[in-house]
Amino acid sequence: MKARPPSTAIKARPALRDTxxxxxxxxxxxAIPLVHRSPAFEDFIIRLSAMALFxxxxxxxxxxxxxxxxxxxxxxxxxxxAFALMMQxxxxxxxxxxVLAVMITTVVAxxxxxxxxxxxxxxxxxxxxxxxMLFYSIIISWQSLTGGDQGLRGGLPRREIFxxxxxxxxxxxxxxxxxxxxxxxxxxxxxxxPFGQTLRMIRDNESRASFLGIVLWRARLSxxxxxxxxxxxxxxxxxxxxxxxxxxxxxxxNSGQAIFAVMLGGINSFLGPALGAAILLALNDVVTRxxxxxxxxxxxxxxxxxxxxxxxxxxxxxxxxxxGPR
Amino acid sequence: xxxxxxxxxxxxxxxxVTQTTSGLIVGMLLFLVAAGVTLIFGxxxxxxxxxxxxxxxxxxxxxxxxxxxxxxxLAVLSGALAMALFGVVFERALISRVYGxxxxxxxxxxxxxxxxxxxxxxxxxxxxxxxxGMPPAFQVPPLFIAGGVVPPFYAVLIGIAALIAIVLGLGxxxxxxxxxxRAAAINSQMVSALxxxxxxxxxxxxxxxxxLAGLAGALAAPVRSLSPGMGFSVLIESFIVTVIGGMGSILxxxxxxxxxxxxxxxxxxxxxxxxxGLIYIVMIAILLLRPQGLFGRPS
Numbered sequence: 001m002k003a004r005p006p007s008t009a010i011k012a013r014p015a016l017r018d019t020x021x022x023x024x025x026x027x028x029x030x031a032i033p034l035v036h037r038s039p040a041f042e043d044f045i046i047r048l049s050a051m052a053l054f055x056x057x058x059x060x061x062x063x064x065x066x067x068x069x070x071x072x073x074x075x076x077x078x079x080x081x082a083f084a085l086m087m088q089x090x091x092x093x094x095x096x097x098x099v100l101a102v103m104i105t106t107v108v109a110x111x112x113x114x115x116x117x118x119x120x121x122x123x124x125x126x127x128x129x130x131x132x133m134l135f136y137s138i139i140i141s142w143q144s145l146t147g148g149d150q151g152l153r154g155g156l157p158r159r160e161i162f163x164x165x166x167x168x169x170x171x172x173x174x175x176x177x178x179x180x181x182x183x184x185x186x187x188x189x190x191x192x193x194p195f196g197q198t199l200r201m202i203r204d205n206e207s208r209a210s211f212l213g214i215v216l217w218r219a220r221l222s223x224x225x226x227x228x229x230x231x232x233x234x235x236x237x238x239x240x241x242x243x244x245x246x247x248x249x250x251x252x253x254n255s256g257q258a259i260f261a262v263m264l265g266g267i268n269s270f271l272g273p274a275l276g277a278a279i280l281l282a283l284n285d286v287v288t289r290x291x292x293x294x295x296x297x298x299x300x301x302x303x304x305x306x307x308x309x310x311x312x313x314x315x316x317x318x319x320x321x322x323x324g325p326r
Numbered sequence: 327x328x329x330x331x332x333x334x335x336x337x338x339x340x341x342x343v344t345q346t347t348s349g350l351i352v353g354m355l356l357f358l359v360a361a362g363v364t365l366i367f368g369x370x371x372x373x374x375x376x377x378x379x380x381x382x383x384x385x386x387x388x389x390x391x392x393x394x395x396x397x398x399x400l401a402v403l404s405g406a407l408a409m410a411l412f413g414v415v416f417e418r419a420l421i422s423r424v425y426g427x428x429x430x431x432x433x434x435x436x437x438x439x440x441x442x443x444x445x446x447x448x449x450x451x452x453x454x455x456x457x458x459g460m461p462p463a464f465q466v467p468p469l470f471i472a473g474g475v476v477p478p479f480y481a482v483l484i485g486i487a488a489l490i491a492i493v494l495g496l497g498x499x500x501x502x503x504x505x506x507x508r509a510a511a512i513n514s515q516m517v518s519a520l521x522x523x524x525x526x527x528x529x530x531x532x533x534x535x536x537x538l539a540g541l542a543g544a545l546a547a548p549v550r551s552l553s554p555g556m557g558f559s560v561l562i563e564s565f566i567v568t569v570i571g572g573m574g575s576i577l578x579x580x581x582x583x584x585x586x587x588x589x590x591x592x593x594x595x596x597x598x599x600x601x602x603g604l605i606y607i608v609m610i611a612i613l614l615l616r617p618q619g620l621f622g623r624p625s
Binding site: 062068115118119120121122123125126127129130131133134137138140141252256259260262263267293294295296298299300302303305306307310 | 433434435439
């Protein structure tokens, strides 16, 4: 292997740093149950891992590329259904079923994206929403395959993988944490790569990007497809958590949740959407304990963010603290 | 899928009349909501995600007003006027703060309002379904047209919506206010520079949009049941109508609303399980052929 010129060595350093941060985060998360077992906390992390992947993948489009998709929940739901169906109907091992589910999601995201990415931004938002609603109505009406509005019930066969027994909550926790951290790390690399820079250039000035020889629709389609794939991965984790798949996973409010997570955390910070997902989940857990009017509280919180802060938490901190956390 | 049933229906005048009527009801109510969405988008470039909430609140207020006054006409009027007022308050208090910020901020503000008022409705009117019932004046035997059954209330409802479509169309093309609105849709800064009070104009646009949605909610209350969250499906469909018709075009909204109404009316015969899916397919197909919608200006 050739010695790298110094400039690439310097450029490689942020990647190393991100990997180190991810490793530390993973070790901390994996160590917590060794010190203290708390089913509620482990549940939270499992749900967060699915939601964080979902929201962060959406932000590859929203924050990086400036494409506001309202239909991202489709790929989350598709990942969950594809995975759950393969687990129930075939004897494939869990990793194979998961990889196949992500691949199916990727292919569908590519096809949907190919139709949507050339539309202007308002129409893009609505057509993605229409595709999601079409997918949702297919789930509802294709009862023999998907169980209709009841969802895929009967649980997933718990097959052992690599010594992981996913029926155990601890193992599921570890599995989800590892998959989510690796997934986020991969997304981080993508968004920091030259391709990620290209996406930000398109967001900031698409005419200039086009003059520089970038084929806009191709870059957008790549972003759409990658985002769909990672949302599908999030959906696989969600299916593991609920032990099946439900139409709600692919419904409009779920896309809304991802958009809120992105906005609450901050669209211009890589970890913003994951933080936003954590805030939303925690808010949900706390508020539903005190009142059944979750929507009312959530609405007021969102209003406070949108009208007072006017940006997400991490973006706000970034502005408030010079050289603040990334 | 049941194409035989669809074929049989299309060759029976009675079935055609009945399904056309139900399609017209759906379409006309949808038009009232979508006209507001498209008007607000045309002038303010805001996609009002809270429009379904106006529709829902209009229905509930009419329900309460009917209980208080025993007059359906007053109920409809109060639903529409209350929502016109609500629209102005909503625009002044919240939307005016996010003019010029990105679409996501506007979406968040609107969706927050949707969440809040879905719960407010639950608190005030309870989470259960309410049925307003047919107003006594319309509890008369239905009309029969070519063997098809048409309840008189349906005919009146279609008539009112058609009247409003005409008034709105003429108002926009003939009156001074309408011309100002159309000018503001093209370049609101220029209109402001020419001495028009655009703050007032924007509030009026929201009042008209909110009032139409409230009217639709009040008119729909006797035919559909009231429930928290009922605004959502109407919202999605009115967006589909707006997008198919071309955002900002009232005529487009009318044509698209009737198209969606007919797809619903006849789709329930031919594809009872998949009527919703059919609508999305129609939308996707039209947008692929004409990305700016049927009557939209290319951007």
